[in-house]
Amino acid sequence: MDFSSLLKTAPIAPDVLAQSLWMIIALPLLGAFICGVFGKMLGRANVNLIACSTVAGSFVLSVLAFWATSHTENGVPVSVMNTFGGSPARYALWNDLGTWFSAGDFRVNFGLLVDHLSGTLLLVITGVGFLIHLYSTSYMEHDEGYWRYFAYLNLFVAMMLTLVMGDNLVLLFVGWEGVGMASYLLIGFWYSDAAKAWAGRKAFITNRIGDFAFLIGTFLIVLLVGAFTKQAQDTDLQPVGSTMARYATGLDQRGPVTFQGLETFARAMPEASGAVKLDTPISSGPLEGRTYGGVLTVAMLLFLLGAAGKSAQLPLYVWLPDAMAGPTPVSALIHAATMVTAGVYLFSRMSFLLVLSPTAMATVAIVGAATSLLAAMIAFAQDDIKKVLAYSTVSQLGIMFMGVGMGIFWAAVFHLVTHAFFKACLFLGAGSVMHGNGDETDIKKLGGLRKEMFWTWLTFFIATLAITGIFPLSGFFSKDAIFHGVHHNHLHGLEWVSKVLYPVGVGIAMCTAFYMTRLYLLTFEGKRSPEARVAHAHESSWYMTLPLFILAVLSIGSAVYAFAWLPNSPQALMENFLSPVFQAANRIASTAGTVELDTARPTGGDYIFAWVWVAIAGAVAAYLYMKFFPAWGDKPAPAAVRAVRRVVHNKFYVDELYEFLIIRPVKFMSFVLFRVVDSLLIDTVAVRGTAWVTARVGSALRYLQTGDAQAYAAVMALALLGGVLYAILKVF
Amino acid sequence: MYPIPWLALFLAAALFCLGMFGVLVRRNALVVFMCVELMLNAANLTFLAFARMRGDNIGHVSAFFVIAVAAAEAAVGLAIVIAVFRSRGSVNIEDIKTMKH
Numbered sequence: 001m002d003f004s005s006l007l008k009t010a011p012i013a014p015d016v017l018a019q020s021l022w023m024i025i026a027l028p029l030l031g032a033f034i035c036g037v038f039g040k041m042l043g044r045a046n047v048n049l050i051a052c053s054t055v056a057g058s059f060v061l062s063v064l065a066f067w068a069t070s071h072t073e074n075g076v077p078v079s080v081m082n083t084f085g086g087s088p089a090r091y092a093l094w095n096d097l098g099t100w101f102s103a104g105d106f107r108v109n110f111g112l113l114v115d116h117l118s119g120t121l122l123l124v125i126t127g128v129g130f131l132i133h134l135y136s137t138s139y140m141e142h143d144e145g146y147w148r149y150f151a152y153l154n155l156f157v158a159m160m161l162t163l164v165m166g167d168n169l170v171l172l173f174v175g176w177e178g179v180g181m182a183s184y185l186l187i188g189f190w191y192s193d194a195a196k197a198w199a200g201r202k203a204f205i206t207n208r209i210g211d212f213a214f215l216i217g218t219f220l221i222v223l224l225v226g227a228f229t230k231q232a233q234d235t236d237l238q239p240v241g242s243t244m245a246r247y248a249t250g251l252d253q254r255g256p257v258t259f260q261g262l263e264t265f266a267r268a269m270p271e272a273s274g275a276v277k278l279d280t281p282i283s284s285g286p287l288e289g290r291t292y293g294g295v296l297t298v299a300m301l302l303f304l305l306g307a308a309g310k311s312a313q314l315p316l317y318v319w320l321p322d323a324m325a326g327p328t329p330v331s332a333l334i335h336a337a338t339m340v341t342a343g344v345y346l347f348s349r350m351s352f353l354l355v356l357s358p359t360a361m362a363t364v365a366i367v368g369a370a371t372s373l374l375a376a377m378i379a380f381a382q383d384d385i386k387k388v389l390a391y392s393t394v395s396q397l398g399i400m401f402m403g404v405g406m407g408i409f410w411a412a413v414f415h416l417v418t419h420a421f422f423k424a425c426l427f428l429g430a431g432s433v434m435h436g437n438g439d440e441t442d443i444k445k446l447g448g449l450r451k452e453m454f455w456t457w458l459t460f461f462i463a464t465l466a467i468t469g470i471f472p473l474s475g476f477f478s479k480d481a482i483f484h485g486v487h488h489n490h491l492h493g494l495e496w497v498s499k500v501l502y503p504v505g506v507g508i509a510m511c512t513a514f515y516m517t518r519l520y521l522l523t524f525e526g527k528r529s530p531e532a533r534v535a536h537a538h539e540s541s542w543y544m545t546l547p548l549f550i551l552a553v554l555s556i557g558s559a560v561y562a563f564a565w566l567p568n569s570p571q572a573l574m575e576n577f578l579s580p581v582f583q584a585a586n587r588i589a590s591t592a593g594t595v596e597l598d599t600a601r602p603t604g605g606d607y608i609f610a611w612v613w614v615a616i617a618g619a620v621a622a623y624l625y626m627k628f629f630p631a632w633g634d635k636p637a638p639a640a641v642r643a644v645r646r647v648v649h650n651k652f653y654v655d656e657l658y659e660f661l662i663i664r665p666v667k668f669m670s671f672v673l674f675r676v677v678d679s680l681l682i683d684t685v686a687v688r689g690t691a692w693v694t695a696r697v698g699s700a701l702r703y704l705q706t707g708d709a710q711a712y713a714a715v716m717a718l719a720l721l722g723g724v725l726y727a728i729l730k731v732f
Numbered sequence: 733m734y735p736i737p738w739l740a741l742f743l744a745a746a747l748f749c750l751g752m753f754g755v756l757v758r759r760n761a762l763v764v765f766m767c768v769e770l771m772l773n774a775a776n777l778t779f780l781a782f783a784r785m786r787g788d789n790i791g792h793v794s795a796f797f798v799i800a801v802a803a804a805e806a807a808v809g810l811a812i813v814i815a816v817f818r819s820r821g822s823v824n825i826e827d828i829k830t831m832k833h
Binding site for chain 1 (some may be wrong): 756831
């Protein structure tokens with residue numbers, strides 16, 4: 001049996017494994033429950049064991065599920081019936097656990113889907129997640145809140161798995177909110193420190209803004225699908241291989257927000273023969289008169305705002321650098337490797353809808369590029385090792401958004417994976433540096449760690465090379481694939497976007513080289529700073545260095561996916577692997593003519609061009625660094641340089657701008673509402689006023705109660721007399 | 733149907749007014765009590781008068797009920813009067829005006 005047929009023979013049959021997909025989520029959830037409720041009783045060792053083993057169990061199941069998605073029997077790959085009609089989805093496992101809730105014709109099922117896209121992410125989440133759990137057992141060995149920490153971390157993993165495995169937008173949103181909550185809990189993990197608690201709140205509130213947009217986008221999609229079923233005819237769906245009756249049955253069974261249904265909808269949209277096209281006005285419902293394409297663009301832009309919140313893009317990126325207040329392994333897992341890539345995952349998952357709207361695609365790409373450039377420039381002048389890495393994460397996420405926006409989805413996912421490896425490695429390396437140096441985070445007060453922390457240095461060095469994009473590490477290929485796609489794909493009607501973004505992208509790669517070289521040099525090279533907290537750093541235990549080592553190996557090794565190994569396909573391995581997921585998007589793009597996707601491979605010339613840019617940037621970075629910084633050269637920096645540096649160091653005053661433009665007015669309005677509406681109207685008039693009136697009336701009336709039974713009887717007698725008189729008058 | 737027994741009704745009204753007057757103006761709790769009995773009996777008389785007018789015995793049944801209740805009321809009421817006398821040494825209503833503001 002050769003290697004490739006081994007990959008295509010899963011040890012557990014797909015239809016058997018599909019029944020157990022829920023366990024991938026349930027295991028870490030159970031771990032979170034046990035650690036959170038009984039953790040203090042169980043003690044540190046048991047909590048470590050439970051937290052790590054649940055994630056490890058999830059990892060094993062994920063590997064089996066991933067394997068099963070490529071299973072073939074008699075040369076036919078595993079496929080899932082498409083309830084909406086049309087061709088079955090190939091290379092996917094799917095398990096519907098029944099209706100979660102339904103109202104009218106709206107229905108949400110608890111359906112789990114594992115295809116090549118979510119399978120890849122499952123491996124990253126549980127694999128990197130397990131390494132980080134292992135690392136955390138050592139990192140948190142002196143912390144009293146270990147049980148709380150592991151409960152939150154397990155909860156995060158469970159929620160992230162829900163996010164990628166959900167087969168509809170609502171279940172995805174559950175995971176989306178869940179990871180936001182876990183992130184909030186972990187950023188504010190040391191809640192007794194006010195600044196850290198505030199950082200948690202900032203992250204949560206910034207994310208809420210995005211989540212709100214996400215919800216509105218979902219509602220628009222639901223309305224859009226509803227309008228489509230009313231207006232469309234069989235001719236719309238025939239090219240997709242379905243009929244209105246089958247599509248409607250699918251909606252009845254699975255609901256309007258399932259990705260399978262949305263894909264069928266998206267594929268029916270651009271076909272020329274049907275009654276409904278992108279520029280058809282909607283005939284009825286709340287969106288009457290608007291065109292399908294227009295509403296779709298708005299929905300996609302709302303999803304972009306949602307993704308900007310979660311994935312830290314402009315204008316909502318400000319929470320991520322502050323999120324570094326949490327423990328470092330958290331920064332590695334949540335704020336570098338997994339959660340912040342949720343936006344990229346969202347757009348990859350809905351690639352078939354995104355390609356219908358060149359406007360939305362261009363916006364996604366431009367937002368990504370702008371964020372990436374801004375964050376990279378801010379990273380130039382940060383002195384906190386974690387802050388530099390945080391801005392670097394924002395910048396790399398921006399690159400992924402560029403890839404998604406320009407329709408080169410597989411490269412964005414590929415960069416997501418490689419970035420998860422090397423950025424997790426960098427963050428864990430930073431954690432190891434802090435652990436060995438008395439929690440020192442200022443890179444100016446580190447230095448010379450190369451000899452003292454050998455394994456940390458080696459892995460950090462490899463990860464730095466990978467993120468900088470040095471040939472032949474994985475970062476080079478994933479980044480190059482994105483920039484190649486940006487260069488060669490064209491958005492219909494918006495051709496200038498690709499022309500502008502390619503040089504910007506190359507500039508971003510150069511910036512990456514600059515700040516990573518600076519970070520690396522200051523931390524590991526040169527002499528040990530005289531201001532260092534401890535005289536001699538100590539290397540961390542193998543619990544911490546083993547994950548570092550594995551991640552470093554993965555940052556090198558994942559480059560194999562960038563080569564075209566397959567004998568009968570010119571595509572890169574990753575592109576070929578993800579093509580079952582993205583082929584719908586490609587087909588729609590070519591039918592609708594919205595995006596021109598170029599499948600040409602990068603040539604040697606392209607590689608050399610990118611390589612030279614990176615090399616020059618690295619050299620310039622090192623040179624400028626030597627020249628201007630007092631700690632390394634003897635000359636003081638010129639005033640202009642210092643002024644620029646101050647602006648950059650203060651993050652271009654974006655936080656201050658937001659404070660002035662948004663937070664102050666909101667605070668002022670809240671103050672007015674508090675003083676006028678709450679204090680005056682509600683508290684004083686409504687609440688205390690009612691009580692006051694009741695008390696006054698009561699104290700006036702109490703003089704009527706004399707205690708004289710005969711007086712009461714007299715009143716009764718008078719009333720009786722009155723009643724009798726009334727009755728007599730009535731009669732006559 | 734028999735004619736309206738005007739005489740009995742007027743006698744009952746007079747007894748009721750007499751009893752109510754006593755309840756309202758007398759100060760001795762025992763006398764007040766007796767006046768209540770007077771009012772009850774006025775009511776009984778009315779029942780009987782109307783029973784005669786209608787020619788059936790529902791009014792008689794009601795009168796027996798009233799007598800039974802009045803007996804119970806007399807037992808409880810006298811017990812209260814005795815208890816008040818024991819604790820305060822007086823059955824004057826003026827002296828037991830304590831349930832007030």
